[in-house]
Amino acid sequence: MFIFVLFAAPVYCGAVNRGRGGNVEFCRNNSYGLILGCHLRQHKWQKLGQQWWAMGWRQKAAGIWTGASAKIATLGFLIGTVTGVVGMYHDLTG
Numbered sequence: 001m002f003i004f005v006l007f008a009a010p011v012y013c014g015a016v017n018r019g020r021g022g023n024v025e026f027c028r029n030n031s032y033g034l035i036l037g038c039h040l041r042q043h044k045w046q047k048l049g050q051q052w053w054a055m056g057w058r059q060k061a062a063g064i065w066t067g068a069s070a071k072i073a074t075l076g077f078l079i080g081t082v083t084g085v086v087g088m089y090h091d092l093t094g
Contacts, residue, residue, distance in 0.1 A: 005080060006035045009073035012066055013038035015046040034064070034073060 013027040015037045029038035037043030064074045 005033065005073050005077040007033040009033055009069065009076065011064075011070040011073050013040075013043050014064075015040075015043035034077060 009032070011031060011034060013029045013031040015027045017025045017027050019025070027038055027040070027043055029040070029043075031038040031043070037046055064070055
């Protein structure tokens, strides 16, 4: 589930298109996964590039709740991550 959400779930791209003043415009093309970008070559890994790290957390999280598929992918990622961490902790202490 974790790998599916990161690399295959249908969501918006969310890469930075341009900044105008204090506002940032994000790409609204379809992409696969929360990490990869859309069909544009510049957006493929831009989400983890320098522009992405320079933004604040509010701007970064703006795209993960846009649309039903993005919400499901985000919730799946969170649930998968928590389940994985709890499972690893349980194996270490058990």
